[in-house]
Amino acid sequence: MLRNRRIESHPILHFQRGKEVTIFFEGTPIKAFEGESLAAALYASGIDVFRWTPKLGRPRGPFCMVGKCGSCMVEVNGVAVRSCITPVREGMNIRRLRGLPTLPKNLDRMIEKENSDNPFEEVKTDVLIVGGGPAGMAASEVLASNGMNVFLVDDQIRLGGQLIKQTHIFFGSQELFAGKRGFRIAEEYEAKLRSLKNLHILLQTTAIGVFKEGVLLLNKGKGLIIKPKYVVLSAGAFENYLLFENNDLPGVMGAGGAQTLMNLYGVLPGREVVVVGSGNVGLIITYQLLQAGAKVKAIVEAAPRIGGWFVHAAKVRRYGVPILLRHTVIAAEGKDRVRAAIISEVDERWEPVKGTEKRIECDTILLAVGLTPNTELVRQFGVKTVYVPELGGLVPVRNKYLETNIPNVFVAGDVAGVEEATTAFIEGWIAAYSILIKEKGPQSQYVKKRNEYIRMLDEYRSSPVSARVRSGLRHVEVGGS
């Protein structure tokens, strides 16, 4: 039987849902709200299995919730889509995807102007910014309010990147949004951006690739070739997976994916949860799950110590959530949905120790095991990358002004090394002032601002918590003219 997973009361969040609409899942009417993603609406109605895989017929449900994995693909009116980045619309007919998607005959992505040599519109602009999280928003604001013509593109339904699902309160200085919750920061910043007339915001738009003719964007199925003078790449990062038996069962989800469901859409990811990873993400999601009314059975951590900040760990411990160090998940059990997690101790070489297996009944396993910078586009631009584990994987080499080896191509935020929203904002500002200085000359107000932000970033990173980041940056930060 399907069950409603919507969170009806929450101590700090008030979910403002859009107009109610009806969609049809394999013929059954389902309640949904305008403005939410199809994946959220289906999941809220108790649907676990979104698709069956082509080769082994395995069930799959949402994992990343940001369009990066394909695990939540369904057929909408005969077209296979990633349901997590598809907004609901009244009357949609949804079917589970069985095997490979069949290409539909109705041509809703028909290339326009069939007979012309170039069916795509071409646009020249000063700056193209790819990724509308904190870094991209910060850069957009500075550039557009200083007279530059800016295109900001993002493949999600909403602007704000990961901020829109962050419910914790930021600390630090006023300029860095102290005292505000992440989603509120995103809302306020978006309002500011919407008032800038030089700024063109394109959501649900994928930057497909870098070509001789320009950067190819796909905006809701429509092609657009953009020729920018400067580029800021701020595409963020994606969640890491973990290898264990049945790790593809519905109910195994990225912690970030679960945050999207819970904090953005007000949908409870599960009732009884095992969280894997005790970094800040693992600790914070645990606390948020408790707030939303779920039970967290355990946090499992392979390392011999807790990864995140002490304050967060202390909080979840006060709620009685056990943090099992030197443990890992070795299997999930269940048929169409997780029923239990099998955990085990690990030895010094991080190998599971036979005979130490324990079974924890749960319906959800959340993976909070780190992020990898989303560098596909960075590399397509020809930017040099190096592998730096401290920063999450392959990261672009750049100078302290965030310009890469490809002139006029800048990076900012998690794509340049996994850190956090605050540093992403600062990097966005630094990149923006660097572009202004390149374009308009070293005017003192720009240079002054940039120096301030560089100092602010150094200060922010001077705490012991940033030691790893500092050591990682030594491998990618070069020169700086």
Added chain:
Amino acid sequence: MRRAEIAIVGGGITGLSAAYYLSLMGIDNISIYEAKYIGYGSTGRCAAGIRASFTSEVHVTLMKEAIKGWKKWSEEIDGVKFYQDGYLWLLTNDKEVRLHKEIMSLHNSLGVPTKLVDREEVKEIAPNIVLSDVMAALYDPTAGKSSPFDTTLALRRLLLKRGVKIHEYTKVLRMIRAGSKIKSITVEGVGEQEVEYVVIAAGFWSRELLQPLGYEIPIIGDPHHLMITEKVSPLVKPLVIHKASGSYLNQLPTGKIILGAEYPVRENDLELRIGFIIKAVKMMSRYFPSILNANLQRIWIGYYLKTPDHHPLIGFLPGLENAVIATGFSGHGYMMSPIIGEEIANLVVKGRPRLKATEKLRPSRFEEGEMLEEKAIFG
């Protein structure tokens, strides 16, 4: 002192296949040197098609042998699969139809059973096709496809098991000559390595390796774009070519669709073009409109290595008794690889190839004025 070895320069399909046959002939001191990784060059960038329907006798002979080889590899090498799904050339004007009637006769006379099929038959072979302006098609039921990634990885595994040394990210910087022999090679990060034989199968990069020795081999790199979609359910079995534009579509057994088109760019101009996407999609969506709904996954450029007569170079380098070259396949190196590898092994072990056709491909043919003829170089 390390033992002198049989050094294969280039870890593409040609080098791997050569190593395989040398190993089968009992050679146990083989090393493959690859500057990047296995399949980095033209092999990993090819469109995965395999056919014997060529218009020169040499090509047909070699490809018939190669297809036998592909069938054998499918049976004998774990992980290699050959799918005999056919090729279909769509013909859209009278002139093409007339020409292909002649080409069919030529194929048939050389033992390749292609046939000219009418619109109805085209629809039977490819039920999802929209016939549009198709007048007829040339169908080759013996042609097929095979994944270059599966094949190279399968060969890599097998060769390692058989004791072949595979050095990836290891560039051969130069070859050192002593009289009529290559005495040794200089390997980046390793130093000088004595060689008994050297096989040059470095594709585009063969030219720069040979220049210092005074060999100007007549190959040019002709960059070709390809693109591939996400996996979708079966749309069409044979590889379909729109003859007039040189555009083609090849759905792989995984469900992904490769799209190609003639889109000429200069040898060193490797920037990807949106114009290519537009051309390939525009041409092939005329016959398969639903591909407009597929998501593009990747796009890349690989070299066709062209010689003046569009036939490869296989044989001893003039004046050298222990250096065999095999390159210049005009985009057909992957499909030909089973027979080419075998012939390289024959050259090394027995001093001459098994087939007369291979003899005709000797590198000295240009100086000797014995160029070959080939009219169909696409797909």
